[in-house]
Amino acid sequence: MSMTSTLKKDFMDGIRNYKFLIIFAGFMFFALLTPIMNKLVLPGLLKSQFPGMDQETMNSMLVTTQIGNIRGYLGDIFEIGMIIVSFTFCGAIAMEIREYTLILPVCSGKRYSEIILSKMIVFGLSLILVTTVSILSNYLYSGILFGFEIDGVIPVLKAGILQGLYMVFILSVIVFLGTLMRNQIIVGLLTLIFAYVSRLLGNLLDINGFTPAGLLIEAEKLENGSAAGLYITTAITIGLIVVFVAASILKLRKTDLTRR
Amino acid sequence: MINVRGLNKHFGNFQALKDVNLNVEKGDIYGFIGHNGAGKSTTISILTGLAKADSGTCIVNGKDACKTVNPSDLGIGYLPEDPSFYKWMTARETLIYLLESSGKKNNPVKINEILEWVGLEESAGRKVGGFSRGMKQRLGIGAALINDPQLLFLDEPSSALDPEGRGDVLRLIKDLRDMGKTVFFSTHILSDVERICNKVGILVNGRIVKEDRLEVIQEENILPIYDIETDIALKNNIVEDIEKLKCVKKVQTFDKRIQVLTESHECGKELYRFFSDKDLNVVSFNLRKNDLEDIFLEEVNKK
Ligand SMILES: Nc1ncnc2c1ncn2[C@@H]1O[C@H](COP(=O)(O)OP(=O)(O)O)[C@@H](O)[C@H]1O
Numbered sequence: 351m352s353m354t355s356t357l358k359k360d361f362m363d364g365i366r367n368y369k370f371l372i373i374f375a376g377f378m379f380f381a382l383l384t385p386i387m388n389k390l391v392l393p394g395l396l397k398s399q400f401p402g403m404d405q406e407t408m409n410s411m412l413v414t415t416q417i418g419n420i421r422g423y424l425g426d427i428f429e430i431g432m433i434i435v436s437f438t439f440c441g442a443i444a445m446e447i448r449e450y451t452l453i454l455p456v457c458s459g460k461r462y463s464e465i466i467l468s469k470m471i472v473f474g475l476s477l478i479l480v481t482t483v484s485i486l487s488n489y490l491y492s493g494i495l496f497g498f499e500i501d502g503v504i505p506v507l508k509a510g511i512l513q514g515l516y517m518v519f520i521l522s523v524i525v526f527l528g529t530l531m532r533n534q535i536i537v538g539l540l541t542l543i544f545a546y547v548s549r550l551l552g553n554l555l556d557i558n559g560f561t562p563a564g565l566l567i568e569a570e571k572l573e574n575g576s577a578a579g580l581y582i583t584t585a586i587t588i589g590l591i592v593v594f595v596a597a598s599i600l601k602l603r604k605t606d607l608t609r610r
Numbered sequence: 611m612i613n614v615r616g617l618n619k620h621f622g623n624f625q626a627l628k629d630v631n632l633n634v635e636k637g638d639i640y641g642f643i644g645h646n647g648a649g650k651s652t653t654i655s656i657l658t659g660l661a662k663a664d665s666g667t668c669i670v671n672g673k674d675a676c677k678t679v680n681p682s683d684l685g686i687g688y689l690p691e692d693p694s695f696y697k698w699m700t701a702r703e704t705l706i707y708l709l710e711s712s713g714k715k716n717n718p719v720k721i722n723e724i725l726e727w728v729g730l731e732e733s734a735g736r737k738v739g740g741f742s743r744g745m746k747q748r749l750g751i752g753a754a755l756i757n758d759p760q761l762l763f764l765d766e767p768s769s770a771l772d773p774e775g776r777g778d779v780l781r782l783i784k785d786l787r788d789m790g791k792t793v794f795f796s797t798h799i800l801s802d803v804e805r806i807c808n809k810v811g812i813l814v815n816g817r818i819v820k821e822d823r824l825e826v827i828q829e830e831n832i833l834p835i836y837d838i839e840t841d842i843a844l845k846n847n848i849v850e851d852i853e854k855l856k857c858v859k860k861v862q863t864f865d866k867r868i869q870v871l872t873e874s875h876e877c878g879k880e881l882y883r884f885f886s887d888k889d890l891n892v893v894s895f896n897l898r899k900n901d902l903e904d905i906f907l908e909e910v911n912k913k
C-alpha cells in the first residue's frame with residue numbers, strides 16, 4: 351500500500367509540476383526541429399548566402415538522409431536534452447531534503463528505499479517512454495521528408511530505449527547527488543559536468559564501450575541486432591544505476607532530515 | 611511515556627544539549643519551555659528518532675530513541691516547528707498520503723473526521739501551497755494524529771501564529787488532553803503553558819534547570835509579599851505599627867496602597883487581624899504570585 355502511494359505521489363508530482371510535459375515537449379521539439387532545419391531552413395539559407403553554388407557542393411554541406419537526421423537528433427539530445435533532463439529532475443531528492451517534505455512521511459512509516467526507488471521507477475519510466483516516442487517521431491518525420499532508408503523500426507526503437515537507459519543512469523546520478531547536497535541547481539550543474547566530462551574522457555581514453563555513454567554511441571549506429579559489446583555496456587550501466595540507488599538509500603537513512 | 615537520562619548532543623564543538631533529564635507520564639500535557647536556541651527542537655528531533663544523540667537513554671513509548679530507531683517504530687505523532695507538506699497536494703491528499711505511508715488503506719471517514727476536527731473541511735480540496743501559517747499548523751496537528759498515536763510531540767505549535775491562530779491551536783491541544791493523549795510541546799509563550807499544561811520543564815542553554823508539576827512550581831514561587839489597599843491613606847504611626855509586627859520585614863507605602871514584605875505567607879493571618887483590630891477599611895488584600903514568566907526569567911538569570 352505504501353509503495354503504491356509513493357508511486358502515485360511521484361506520478362502526481364510529474365503531472366502537476368509539469369515535469370513530464372517539459373521533458374516530452376523538450377525532446378519532441380528536437381525530434382521535429384532537426385528534419386525541418388535540414389529540409390527547409392538550411393538549404394534556403396545556403397541558397398540565399400551563396401547564390402551561385404551548385405547542387406552537389408550544397409548537398410555535401412547538408413544532411414540529406416534519414417539516418418543523418420536521426421543521428422543529428424541524438425547528438426542534439428546529448429547536448430541540450432541532457433540540460434532539460436538535469437534541470438527538470440535536479441530537485442528529485444535535494445528539494446525534498448531542503449524543504450523538509452520527507453519528515454512527516456518518514457514519521458508515518460515511509461521507508462527510505464521506497465522514496466528512492468519510486469523516483470527511479472516513475473521518472474525513469476517516463477524518460478524511457480519519452481526518448482522512445484521522440485525518436486520514433488523523428489524517424490517518421492525525417493522518413494517523410496527525406497525518404498525511409500532504415501530496415502524496419504526495430505533499430506530505431508532500440509536506439510530510443512538505449513538512450514532512455516542512459517537517461518535513467520543520469521537520473522540515478524541526480525538522485526545520489528541530491529542525498530549529498532540540498533542545492534538543486536548545483537546538483538543539476540554537477541550532473542551535466544559529470545555527463546560531459548565522462549563522455550569526453552571516454553572518447554580520449556577510448557573506453558566508451560565500458561561507460562554508460564557507450565549506450566549513446568551504440569544508439570547512433572542504428573543497427574539491427576546487438577554486438578557483444580552492447581551487452582557489456584548495458585550491464586555496466588545497470589550495475590552503476592544499482593550502485594547509485596543503493597548508495598542513495600544508505601545516505602538518506604543517515605541524513606538528519608530535521609537539520610536547519 | 612518519556613524518560614530521558616543524560617542526553618547529550620554536540621554540533622561540532624558546540625554542545626547543544628547538556629545532560630538533559632526529562633520525565634513525562636501518561637496523560638501529561640508537558641510544557642517544554644526555553645528561549646530561542648535553548649535546544650528544544652534538537653531535543654524533540656532526537657526523541658522522535660529523526661536525529662541521533664551523542665549519549666544518553668531516551669525511553670519513548672518503551673523504546674530507546676537515543677539508539678538507532680525508525681521514527682515510525684516509536685508510535686508517536688510529530689508536529690515539526692515549521693511543518694512542510696507538498697505544496698502541490700491538497701489538504702485531503704496530504705492526509706491520505708501520510709495515512710497510506712504507514713501501510714494502511716485510505717480511510718475516507720477518518721480523513722474527514724480529522725479535517726473537520728482541525729477546521730479544514732472547507733479547504734480540504736485546496737492546494738496546501740496557498741495555506742496560511744495557521745492552516746498549515748492545523749493540518750500538521752491533524753497529520754500528527756493520523757496514526758492514532760498516544761503520544762504527540764508538538765514543536766512550537768502556537769509560536770508563529772496570530773492570537774486567533776494560537777487560540778485554535780490551544781483548543782486542539784485541549785481536545786488532545788480530553789482524548790487522553792500525552793502531549794509534549796515546546797514553546798516560549800509562557801501564558802500558553804499556564805493555560806493548558808500540568809507539567810513543565812525549563813531548558814536554559816541546553817540544560818534542564820527546573821522540571822515539576824505546574825502547581826508545584828507556582829506554589830514554590832509564591833512570594834511572601836502582600837499588596838494591601840485601603841480606602842484612605844494610612845497614617846505614619848499605623849505603618850510603623852505594621853513594621854513592628856514580628857513576621858514583617860519591610861513596608862513600602864504608595865498613597866492608599868502598601869506593600870508588605872513578610873517572612874512567609876503565613877503572615878497573612880496576622881496582617882489581616884491587625885487591620886480588623888484597627889478597624890481599617892481594606893479594599894483589597896493580595897498575596898503576590900510570580901507568574902511563569904517571572905519564574906522563567908529568574909531561572910534564566912541565575913545562569
Ligand atoms: N545543525 C546544526 N548545526 C549547528 N548548530 C545547530 C544545529 N541545529 C541547531 N544548532 C544550534 O543548537 C542550538 C539549539 O537549537 P534548537 O534546538 O533549534 O533551539 P530551539 O528549538 O530551542 O530554539 C542553537 O544554538 C542552534 O544554533
Ligand SMILES: [Mg+2]
Pocket residue numbers: 647650651652691765766
Ligand atoms: Mg526550535
